[in-house]
Amino acid sequence: NAGVMQNPRHLVRRRGQEARLRCSPMKGHSHVYWYRQLPEEGLKFMVYLQKENIIDESGMPKERFSAEFPKEGPSILRIQQVVRGDSAAYFCASSPQSDSNEQFFGPGTRLTVL
């Protein structure tokens, strides 16, 4: 059973471009979470999704950021018009169900904005 997969592993964008980060959860997992780790900071929750539904987006910046988890295919975190402050490591996690279940993390995508 493959783990959580994220791609690309490294992404470089210039200011004003769009960044698309992809996450494929573990097989059988229907819950996906995105977290961001800024330099020298702890991981911060961004958004929690189930298939075709955003359940909790309380950690998402109000502008330029969006996330989806379609019926088919990976979850996508999209950042429009990137700025230097968006440079960070973005981690995806998945779990089979909510409540007390463990979250399994992917290797992350490191975004650098020039």
Next chain:
Amino acid sequence: KQEVTQIPAALSVPEGENLVLNCSFTDSAIYNLQWFRQDPGKGLTSLLLIQSSQREQTSGRLNASLDKSSGRSTLYIAASQPGDSATYLCAVKGGSEKLVFGKGTKLTVNP
């Protein structure tokens, strides 16, 4: 609002020592607590998961305890090795689905 604090922020020990990492959280209404390991530039590896009804979990040289009422958890590492050098993260899951992380303890084990 849940806040998680990890002490110390950094720790350097000689190989072979037993050590304890501390984690405290402000809201005791949690579902579970996870300890992770993060190597530089890498992702998170889950080490131990303690459910709210449990007191401790063990895996090899690692033992994690949980005292919900006092809002504390400890990660005990026995007979430390240079390969244990990494940042150790504590995270709690409360009423919402999100994990709230501490900033981590950076451990260096010197040969």
